[in-house]
Amino acid sequence: MRTAAVIGTGLIGTSAALALSQRGVTVHLKDHDPDAARTAAALGAGTTDEPQGPVDLAIIAVPPAYVAATLAEAQRAGAARGYLDVASVKGGPRRDLEALGCDLSQYIGTHPMAGRERSGPLAATADLFEGRPWVLTPTPATDTEVLNLALELVALCRAVPVVMDADAHDRAVALVSHTPQLLSSMVAARLEHADDSAVRLCGQGIRDVTRIAASEPAMWIDILSANPGPVADILAEVATDLGETVEALRSLQSADEAKRRDGTAGIERVLRRGNAGRERVPGKHGAAPAVYEAVVVLIGDQPGELARVFADAGAAGVNIEDVRMEHSTGQQAGLLQLMVEPKAVPVLTAALRERGWSIRQ
Structure with a gap:
């Protein structure tokens, strides 16, 4: 890969552009906000000059709802040999591309599993993706050359390629990314009108749980609007657990000893299920969690x-x-x-x- 175009110079697009530029790739930057593209260029992510002909790879780094239209426009202009997007959902944009009649042999959907609470080009770093999974969702129509360009991009960004089906990816990120964001925000929302005396007692537990609640709402509205079904399904399961947990806690207040025992058993069940789930979270270097x-x-x-x-x-x-x-x-x-x-x-x-x-x- 000698040349690339990054369309969308937010956190992800600019970070990818910085990584490519540092490794000798000529990167052309474009954004609906020219100031954002100029800011990314000033950071060393590339140039805002138009390329002289098709580039090797066009990276579409826009919100999920805009992927299909942006990519279709780039294909009509013959902007690149291959095209990929880095949106956080994959099934919807692919179906939108099919509906628009785009050439899917030139396209592969991808999603780097990396991010920060801050957004925009000024939050970008060239090492954002290092050691992080980067999901690739090829279809039977995806040309081998395009897949290889995507793998080269992942390698240049020093990420770890993971191949998945697009809809399986969307269900997975609903579980490990999108639902946690909403739950973090819901817990943090309880603090908004809490007494100052309570907030002063915040320790590491509440800081850990609410860290991602600092994320930009507009960005998450775009993401959740593109993946509402799987997120709603998981939240419905969480709601069932919450209802059972509330009932168990109420039972602990009962004067009836049998109800108190049932309440204790209910709380223990949810805590032990949490232990079992936490043990499945990959540990250091992706291995099984070690006991430290x-x-x-x-x-x-x-x-x-x-x-x-x-x-x-x-x-x-x-x-x-x-x-x-x-x-x-x-x-x-x-x-x-x-x-x-x-x-x-x-x-x-x-x-x-x-x-x-x-x-x-």
Whole structure:
């Protein structure tokens, strides 16, 4: 691949353009908002100049509802040898393309499983896709050359290709992406009018659950409008669980001992089902989740503190498998959880204490 066109210079389009430009591909940028394209170009993502003839690959990076019309226009203009989109749903845009009579041999639907709470070209980074799954949804009509161009794009962005059926993809992202977004927003909405005294008690649990609630509503309206059925199906199942959980909690308030036992059993069921589901979430490097233990370090909010604790862990010969940070409300300190293999806990604990760190049990 020597040349590419990115149509839509938001977070995903600009990030892909940055990655391609850094690897020697000439990228031509286009957006319905010229300022967005110029901003992406100023960041080094490519040029706003029109290409002199067809490019190797056109990347359609617009909301799902606009994919078909945008791609059809590009095909009519003979803009590229191959075309792909990066929208977060796949079945709807493909059916729209069929209805418009587009040449599907030149097209493949894709979806990089990467993103941020912020949107727009200024949020883009060349390494956004590194190590992330990038779903490809070829059809029997997809030309081998187009599939190879898509695989080359994934490789240049240092992502991991995953081949799926388009409708299976949409059901999957409804479960692992779209429904969690709505649930996060619903939990965060409970905080909007909560007493200040309650909000001040926010700890890491509520921060984890509500992190993605900071996402841009307009972007999510576009996404959810393109995949409403599968999301509604999963939310209906969640609603059933919520109803049963509410009933179980009410039973715990009963004076009847049998009802209280039923309530306890109901709560235990949902918690254990949650344990079982969480265990299926892939762990480090996509492997089965490993069991790690936390070494909790009190750390000050000062420049260089994180670097120092990581350096001390490295000097002790301990590999940090994961990191979590819990900030202390109203204090210039936090609790840093260093996740390590169980056998490394005494080694790391002793080494950090020797270097003056305060370890919390």
